[in-house]
Amino acid sequence: MIKSDQPTKKLKWRVWINRLSSLDISDPKLALIMVIPTMLIILVFAIIPMLQGFYASFFQIESATLTMQFNGLENYQWLLKQSLFWESLWRSFLWVSTTSVVQLFLGIAVALILHQELKARNLARGLVLFPYLIPAVVISLTWRFILDPTLGIFNRVLMDIGILKEPVALLTNPKTALWFIIIAGIWKYTPFVVMMTLARLQVIPVELEEAAKLDGANAIQVFRYITLPWLMPVIIVTMLLRTIWTFRQYDIVYLFAFGGPLFATTTLPVLVKYLAFDAYQIGPAAATSTIMVIVMIAVSSIYFKFYNKAEERLN
Amino acid sequence: MKKNISVLLTLFLVFVLAACGSPATETAIEEPAVATEAAMEEPVEETGPRSITFFTTEADPPQLEILGVIIDEYNEMHPDVFIDVVTGTPATRGNRITTLLAAGADAGIFELEAAFTNDWAEAGFLLPLTDVFENIGGVDEYVPGSYFETDEVYGLPYATSVYGLWIRTDLFEEAGLDVPTNYAEVLAAAEALTNPAEGIYGISICGSRNCSVNLFSTMLWQQGGDYYTPQGELIFDSPEALAAVENWVALTKFSPPGFEGYSWGDQITAYVSGSAAMTVYAGRLGVRMPEQAPQLEAVSDIIQLPWNTGDGPYVTYGSWSRMAISAGTQYPETAKDFLQFLLSGDRLARYDATVIGHMVPPTKSVAAMLEGWDSDYANNHSDWLAFFNANAEFTNHPANNMGSVGSWGFEKNDYGPPWGGPIFSSGGILDIMFQSIYVDGVSAEDAHQEALGLMKEVQDEWLADHPDWTAPS
The missing domain is CATH 3.40.190.10 (Periplasmic binding protein-like II)
Structure with missing residues (x-):
C-alpha cells in the first residue's frame, strides 16, 4: 500500500503544479494564491495580536498572574476620564501633524532641487538619504548628548559665542522637549518624502512640461498645473504612510526624554508602554491601543478619499 | 471561484475569532x-x-x-x-x-x-x-x-548592587571638608563644592525615570519614614516623610543643570566627566572609572549614604x-x-x-x-x-517593601503593596511628585500633599476591586 501511495502523491503535486502553470497572470485564482502567504503573515503578526489587544481591553488583568476578569467598558470609561490620556492624544496630534506637514513641504522642495541637472547629483541624493538610514536609537542618544547642559556641544557653543550665560536644559523643560523631538523627527524622516517624490518626478512625461512651456507657461504654472497634479497621488500615499508610522512611533519619542519631563513628551504609544509595563494596568493600555487603531482607521479613510479624488483629477 | 473565496474568508474569520477567545483566565x-x-x-x-x-x-x-x-x-x-x-x-x-x-x-x-x-x-x-x-x-x-x-x-x-556615596577625596581636601557623616554635613559639602564657573557641582543625583524615587527612598528610610506599614496602611503622610522630601530637594539644588532628566547612566557620566564632587551609585561606577576616568580612581572613595538626621536605621538602595x-x-x-x-x-x-x-x-x-x-x-x-x-x-527596594522600616529599625520583607504599580513606577505618582518640584517649581509640601491624595485614591480603588486582600503575615 505504501509503495503504491508514493506515485499517487507525486502525481497529485504534478497536477497542481501544471494547473498553477496554466493560470493566466490576470486569473483571480493566481492572485489569491499569491496573496495567501502575505495574508497569513499579517494574520499572525498583526491581526491576531490586534484582536487580542481589543479583547484584553474589556478585562481587568492582574500583571503578575495574568488572571482576567471581565469588566465591560470600564477600562474605556476610566481612560476617557484621565487628563493624561487627552494630553497624550493632543501631543500625538501635535507630533504627527507638525512633523508630517514640515516633512511634506521640505521633502518636495528637496526632491525638486535634486530632480534638476546638478553637479554631483547622485552624491547629493545619497547624502540626503543618510538621516533615514540611521537607527532611531542612535539619533536619540546623539541628540541627547548634543543637548546635554553639562557635556553637550550645543550649550558649549552658545556659551562660547556669548548667546547663553549659563547652560539650559532643553530636554528637561516641558515647553521645549517635544519640539526638539519634532525637529529630530523631521530631520530623520524627510528623506522618505524626498525619495517617494523623486521617484514620481522621474515618471512625469517630459513632453507635457515641454508643451506647457511652449504655450508660455512659467515655472510656477508648470509646477501648479503639470507637476503637482502628477505628484498628488504619491504625496497622499506618502502622507498616509508617514501619518500612520509617526502616530504609532515609539522609539525616537521615548528614547529622547522617556516620556518626560512631567509627561511632556508622552504620546499615545508612550502612554501604552507606561500603562502596560510601568503602571501594570494592562486593560487600560489595551483600551488605549484600540482607540489608536480607531483613530488611524478614521484618518486613513480620509486620506483614501483624497487619494481617489486626486486619481480622478489626473485621469 | 467566488464560492471558494467565501469559504476561505469564512475559515479566516473563524481562525481569527478562535484565536481571539484565548482562555487566559482559566489557564x-x-x-x-x-x-x-x-x-x-x-x-x-x-x-x-x-x-x-x-x-x-x-x-x-x-x-x-x-x-x-x-x-x-x-x-x-x-x-x-x-x-x-x-x-x-x-x-x-x-x-x-x-x-x-x-x-x-x-x-x-x-x-x-x-x-x-x-x-x-x-x-x-x-x-x-x-x-x-x-x-x-x-x-x-x-x-x-x-x-x-x-x-x-x-x-x-x-x-x-549596593548603593553608597561616591566622593572625590581631592576636592574635599582642597575645600578643607571632612568626609560627611550625616545629612547636615553632606548638604554643607554639596553647597561648598558647587562651582558652576568651573563646571563642578556638589552632587550628581538623577531626577527622572524613577531613579529619583529609588534613591530618595534611602533618605526617607534613614530619616525614620516609610511609605506603608506591614499591614498596608499609608504612612507617607508623616512629618518625617515630608521632611525627607524637603531634604532631598534641598540636596538636588547642588546637582548639575539638567539633572531633572538624568537617568542612572547620566548620573555617573556626570561623575566620571569630573562635573560632580559626589554621586549616589553602586559598584558599576567603580568599574567604569578605570575604563573612562582612571585619573579619578586614586581620588575617589565610597562611603555609606550619610542621610541620617537622628536615630533612623541604616538602609540603602539595592x-x-x-x-x-x-x-x-x-x-x-x-x-x-x-x-x-x-x-x-x-x-x-x-x-x-x-x-x-x-x-x-x-x-x-x-x-x-x-x-x-x-x-x-x-x-x-x-x-x-x-x-x-x-x-x-x-539593601532595600521601595517597590518591594511594605513596612520594612519602622520604630524597630530595618527588617527587610519581600513584598510590596499590590496597588504599587502606579505609585512606584517610572512616571508614577512619586516620580511625578519629584518632577513637579524640579521642573514646575511646585513646593515640596504641595507636591507631597498632591502625591498623598493620589496614593490614597489608587489604594482605595485597588482595595475596592480586591475586598478579600489581606497583608502577607
Missing part, C-alpha cells in the same frame, strides 16, 4: 495548581537527554561567556543535560516570564521579577528550592534578606537578583541540580566577578573569594569590595 488559575501538586510529589529519577531553559538578562558578552564555560563544566559531568540559554532585557522580563508561567509552560530556570515575586509564589508558579538553599549553606551562609522565602525558599540570589524554577518544569531535579551548581562555590564567584563590585555575591564564602580575586580591580580596590560586601544586608 492562569488552573495550571499552577496542577504544577504545584506535581512539584510536591516524590522526586522521580530523571534520566536520558534533558533540556533546561535558562532565561537571563545578564547578557553582556563576558557574562554569557562565563555562563557558557560553567555550563560546559556541568555538561562534562552530565552529558545528557542541555542547558538552553535564552537572553532578554529587564524591561521585558516580567511580561515574558509571566506569560509563560500563566500559560503553564515550562519556563525552566529564570530570573525573578522583584515586583511579581510574592504573587508568583502565592499563585504556585514557583518550585520550592529550600533543599537547594540548605545544600548551599542555608541561613548561616546567605546574607540576611538575600533569598526569597515564604513557607519555602522560592528565590535563590546570585547578586545585588535589589537582590534571584533565580527561580518554574513549578511546571519538566525536569525539576535536574534544574535544581544545575542551579545549585551555578550558585555555589567558584562558579558563582566567576559569574559575579564579570562585573566585580557591582554584582555583590549573596553568600559569605563567595564574598570572601571575590575580596581576594585575582584582578586589577580587586588588587587596587579591595576596600571598595569589602564595603559592598559589608553593606549588602542593608
Whole structure:
C-alpha cells in the first residue's frame, strides 16, 4: 500500500503544479494564491495580536498572574476620564501633524532641487538619504548628548559665542522637549518624502512640461498645473504612510526624554508602554491601543478619499 | 471561484475569532495548581537527554561567556543535560516570564521579577528550592534578606548592587571638608563644592525615570519614614516623610543643570566627566572609572549614604537578583541540580566577578573569594569590595517593601503593596511628585500633599476591586 501511495502523491503535486502553470497572470485564482502567504503573515503578526489587544481591553488583568476578569467598558470609561490620556492624544496630534506637514513641504522642495541637472547629483541624493538610514536609537542618544547642559556641544557653543550665560536644559523643560523631538523627527524622516517624490518626478512625461512651456507657461504654472497634479497621488500615499508610522512611533519619542519631563513628551504609544509595563494596568493600555487603531482607521479613510479624488483629477 | 473565496474568508474569520477567545483566565488559575501538586510529589529519577531553559538578562558578552564555560563544566559531568540559554532585557522580563508561567509552560530556570515575586509564589508558579538553599549553606551562609522565602525558599540570589556615596577625596581636601557623616554635613559639602564657573557641582543625583524615587527612598528610610506599614496602611503622610522630601530637594539644588532628566547612566557620566564632587551609585561606577576616568580612581572613595538626621536605621538602595524554577518544569531535579551548581562555590564567584563590585555575591564564602580575586580591580580596590560586601544586608527596594522600616529599625520583607504599580513606577505618582518640584517649581509640601491624595485614591480603588486582600503575615 505504501509503495503504491508514493506515485499517487507525486502525481497529485504534478497536477497542481501544471494547473498553477496554466493560470493566466490576470486569473483571480493566481492572485489569491499569491496573496495567501502575505495574508497569513499579517494574520499572525498583526491581526491576531490586534484582536487580542481589543479583547484584553474589556478585562481587568492582574500583571503578575495574568488572571482576567471581565469588566465591560470600564477600562474605556476610566481612560476617557484621565487628563493624561487627552494630553497624550493632543501631543500625538501635535507630533504627527507638525512633523508630517514640515516633512511634506521640505521633502518636495528637496526632491525638486535634486530632480534638476546638478553637479554631483547622485552624491547629493545619497547624502540626503543618510538621516533615514540611521537607527532611531542612535539619533536619540546623539541628540541627547548634543543637548546635554553639562557635556553637550550645543550649550558649549552658545556659551562660547556669548548667546547663553549659563547652560539650559532643553530636554528637561516641558515647553521645549517635544519640539526638539519634532525637529529630530523631521530631520530623520524627510528623506522618505524626498525619495517617494523623486521617484514620481522621474515618471512625469517630459513632453507635457515641454508643451506647457511652449504655450508660455512659467515655472510656477508648470509646477501648479503639470507637476503637482502628477505628484498628488504619491504625496497622499506618502502622507498616509508617514501619518500612520509617526502616530504609532515609539522609539525616537521615548528614547529622547522617556516620556518626560512631567509627561511632556508622552504620546499615545508612550502612554501604552507606561500603562502596560510601568503602571501594570494592562486593560487600560489595551483600551488605549484600540482607540489608536480607531483613530488611524478614521484618518486613513480620509486620506483614501483624497487619494481617489486626486486619481480622478489626473485621469 | 467566488464560492471558494467565501469559504476561505469564512475559515479566516473563524481562525481569527478562535484565536481571539484565548482562555487566559482559566489557564492562569488552573495550571499552577496542577504544577504545584506535581512539584510536591516524590522526586522521580530523571534520566536520558534533558533540556533546561535558562532565561537571563545578564547578557553582556563576558557574562554569557562565563555562563557558557560553567555550563560546559556541568555538561562534562552530565552529558545528557542541555542547558538552553535564552537572553532578554529587564524591561521585558516580567511580561515574558509571566506569560509563560500563566500559560503553564515550562519556563525552566529564570530570573525573578522583584515586583511579581510574592504573587508568583502565592499563585504556585514557583518550585520550592529550600533543599537547594540548605545544600548551599542555608541561613548561616546567605546574607540576611538575600533569598526569597515564604513557607519555602522560592528565590535563590546570585547578586545585588549596593548603593553608597561616591566622593572625590581631592576636592574635599582642597575645600578643607571632612568626609560627611550625616545629612547636615553632606548638604554643607554639596553647597561648598558647587562651582558652576568651573563646571563642578556638589552632587550628581538623577531626577527622572524613577531613579529619583529609588534613591530618595534611602533618605526617607534613614530619616525614620516609610511609605506603608506591614499591614498596608499609608504612612507617607508623616512629618518625617515630608521632611525627607524637603531634604532631598534641598540636596538636588547642588546637582548639575539638567539633572531633572538624568537617568542612572547620566548620573555617573556626570561623575566620571569630573562635573560632580559626589554621586549616589553602586559598584558599576567603580568599574567604569578605570575604563573612562582612571585619573579619578586614586581620588575617589565610597562611603555609606550619610542621610541620617537622628536615630533612623541604616538602609540603602539595592535589589537582590534571584533565580527561580518554574513549578511546571519538566525536569525539576535536574534544574535544581544545575542551579545549585551555578550558585555555589567558584562558579558563582566567576559569574559575579564579570562585573566585580557591582554584582555583590549573596553568600559569605563567595564574598570572601571575590575580596581576594585575582584582578586589577580587586588588587587596587579591595576596600571598595569589602564595603559592598559589608553593606549588602542593608539593601532595600521601595517597590518591594511594605513596612520594612519602622520604630524597630530595618527588617527587610519581600513584598510590596499590590496597588504599587502606579505609585512606584517610572512616571508614577512619586516620580511625578519629584518632577513637579524640579521642573514646575511646585513646593515640596504641595507636591507631597498632591502625591498623598493620589496614593490614597489608587489604594482605595485597588482595595475596592480586591475586598478579600489581606497583608502577607
